[in-house]
Amino acid sequence: MSEVPKHEDQFDSSLCGEYTRILLAGFATCSGLFWLVHLMLGTGAVVMVIANAIVLTIAIGSRFAGIRRLAILTLLTPIVVILLAQQDTQSWWSPRVMFSPTYTLLALLVLLIRDGWIVIQSGSKAITPKTVLAVVIGLALAAYMIVIPAIDMVLEPFRDRPTSYVMEDLTSWEILRVRSSKLTVFAVFAYGGACVGSFLNVAASSAPRRQPIALRSSACPKCGKSIRRIDNLPIISYWWLGGRCRDCQAPIPIRYLFIELIGMTIFASLFLFELVTGAANIPGFFHYHYTGIIWMILYTKWPVVGIYFLHCILFSSLLMLALMEQDHLQAPRWMKIGLLIGFASSVIAVPTMLTVSVGDQIPVQLSGTVPEWLDRTANCLIGGLLGWTFGRLCSSVRLRWRQSSKSLPFSFTLLGITLGWQAVLTIGVFWLVTINLLKHFGGRHLRRQWLTPATLLVLIAILHHPAWKWLSERISW
Numbered sequence: 001m002s003e004v005p006k007h008e009d010q011f012d013s014s015l016c017g018e019y020t021r022i023l024l025a026g027f028a029t030c031s032g033l034f035w036l037v038h039l040m041l042g043t044g045a046v047v048m049v050i051a052n053a054i055v056l057t058i059a060i061g062s063r064f065a066g067i068r069r070l071a072i073l074t075l076l077t078p079i080v081v082i083l084l085a086q087q088d089t090q091s092w093w094s095p096r097v098m099f100s101p102t103y104t105l106l107a108l109l110v111l112l113i114r115d116g117w118i119v120i121q122s123g124s125k126a127i128t129p130k131t132v133l134a135v136v137i138g139l140a141l142a143a144y145m146i147v148i149p150a151i152d153m154v155l156e157p158f159r160d161r162p163t164s165y166v167m168e169d170l171t172s173w174e175i176l177r178v179r180s181s182k183l184t185v186f187a188v189f190a191y192g193g194a195c196v197g198s199f200l201n202v203a204a205s206s207a208p209r210r211q212p213i214a215l216r217s218s219a220c221p222k223c224g225k226s227i228r229r230i231d232n233l234p235i236i237s238y239w240w241l242g243g244r245c246r247d248c249q250a251p252i253p254i255r256y257l258f259i260e261l262i263g264m265t266i267f268a269s270l271f272l273f274e275l276v277t278g279a280a281n282i283p284g285f286f287h288y289h290y291t292g293i294i295w296m297i298l299y300t301k302w303p304v305v306g307i308y309f310l311h312c313i314l315f316s317s318l319l320m321l322a323l324m325e326q327d328h329l330q331a332p333r334w335m336k337i338g339l340l341i342g343f344a345s346s347v348i349a350v351p352t353m354l355t356v357s358v359g360d361q362i363p364v365q366l367s368g369t370v371p372e373w374l375d376r377t378a379n380c381l382i383g384g385l386l387g388w389t390f391g392r393l394c395s396s397v398r399l400r401w402r403q404s405s406k407s408l409p410f411s412f413t414l415l416g417i418t419l420g421w422q423a424v425l426t427i428g429v430f431w432l433v434t435i436n437l438l439k440h441f442g443g444r445h446l447r448r449q450w451l452t453p454a455t456l457l458v459l460i461a462i463l464h465h466p467a468w469k470w471l472s473e474r475i476s477w
C-alpha cells in the first residue's frame with residue numbers, strides 16, 4: 001500500500017477543504033486545552049483530551065491518509081463514543097456547552113467522511129483484493145466488538161428489563177472484554193485447524209514414502225533453500241508471499257493453501273455447531289442448560305470438548321487419506337492400525353464419546369438387558385464392519401475409468417467406528433447419490449486429481465455432520 005499522493009486529497013487542493021482543516025485544528029486545540037485544565041473531572045476529561053489530540057493530528061497531518069487512516073478512525077470513534085457514554089452526566093451531551101463531546105464527535109465524523117472520500121477518489125488502482133479483504137475483516141471485527149455493543153448500550157434504557165436475567169448489568173467495557181475473549185478463543189481454535197491442515201499436507205506426502213513426518217525441515221522444492229519460520233505460518237504466509245517462494249519466486253502449489261483452509265473450516269465449523277452448542281448435533285447426547293463459548297470452554301464441559309476433538313481428528317484423518325489417494329499413495333500399515341486402535345479405544349472407553357446405541361432404530365429393546373460397555377463394543381464392531389462392507393461395495397462405483405478408490409473401505413470403517421452404523425448408512429447413501437449425480441452431470445470434466453471418491457466422502461461427511469441428529473430422528477423406525 002503506497003501513500004496516497006497529495007493532489008488526490010480534496011481537503012488539500014480546495015480552499016474549502018483548507019478552511020475545514022484550520023477550523024477543525026483550531027477547535028481541537030482549544031477543546032483539548034479546556035479539558036486538560038479540567039482533568040480532575042474524571043475519566044471523561046482524559047478521553048476528551050485524547051479524542052481532541054486525535055482530531056488535531058488527523059486534521060493537520062497527511063500521514064497514513066486514505067484507507068489505513070480510515071480504518072484507524074472507524075475503530076477509534078466508536079471507542080470514544082462508548083467511553084463518553086459511560087459518563088452519564090447530562091452536560092456531556094448538551095449541545096449548548098462549547099467543547100462538549102458532541103462537537104468533538106462531529107469533528108471525528110467529518111474526518112471519517114474526509115478519509116472515506118480520499119479512498120473513493122484514489123480509485124481502483126489503490127484498492128487491491130488484499131486491501132478490501134483486510135478492510136472487510138477489520139470492519140466485521142469492529143462491528144462485532146464495538147459497534148454492536150455500543151448500539152446495544154444506547155438502546156438499553158428503552159428495553160423492558162426481564163425480572164430474572166442471568167448475566168445482567170454488564171457494562172459496555174465488560175461486553176467488549178467478553179466479546180474479545182470469545183473471539184480470541186474462536187480464532188485460536190480456527191487457526192489451530194489451519195495448522196493441522198498444514199501438518200496433514202506434510203504427513204500425506206511423507207508417511208507413505210517412509211519419510212519422517214515431524215522431524216523434516218521444510219525447504220523449497222525448487223531452490224532447496226530452507227523455509228524461514230516466518231514464511232511457514234499456515235494461510236497467512238501464503239497470502240503474504242502471494243503464493244510464491246521468497247527466494248526463487250517459484251509458485252507454491254495452491255493445494256497447500258486449500259488443505260489449510262479446509263483444516264480451518266473443519267475446526268471452526270465444528271466449534272460453532274458442535275462445541276459451542278453443547279453437542280446439539282449429536283443424537284442421544286444429553287442437553288446442557290447453558291451453552292455458548294463461556295459455559296462450554298471456560299467452565300470446561302469435558303464430554304463436549306472430547307467429542308469435538310474426536311470428530312476434528314476423524315475428519316482430519318479422512319482428509320489425509322483422501323490426499324494420499326489423490327497422489328496415488330497408500331497409508332502405511334502402522335498408521336492404519338494406529339488410527340483404528342485410537343478411535344475404537346476412545347469410543348469404547350469413554351461412555352460419552354458415542355451416544356448412539358446399537359439398538360437405536362431397531363424395534364428390539366436392548367437397553368437394560370445388555371451392559372453398557374458391551375453395547376459400546378458391539379456398536380464399534382458393527383459400525384466398523386458395516387463401514388468396511390459398505391466401503392468395499394462403493395469401491396466398485398467409479399467416477400472415471402481406472403480411478404483408484406482403495407482407501408474408501410478404510411475411510412468408511414473409521415466413520416462406522418466413530419459415528420456408529422447409522423451414520424455409515426446416511427453418509428453412504430448421500431455419497432452414492434452424489435457420485436451418481438456427478439457421473440451424469442459433468443463430474444467427469446472436473447480435475448481428475450482433485451475429485452476422487454475419498455475426497456467426496458470427506459466433503460459429504462463434513463456436510464452431513466451438522467444435520468446428524470436431525471437425520472437420525474427422521475430415519476428411526
Ligand SMILES: [Zn+2]
Nearest residue numbers: 220223245248
Ligand atoms: Zn524457492
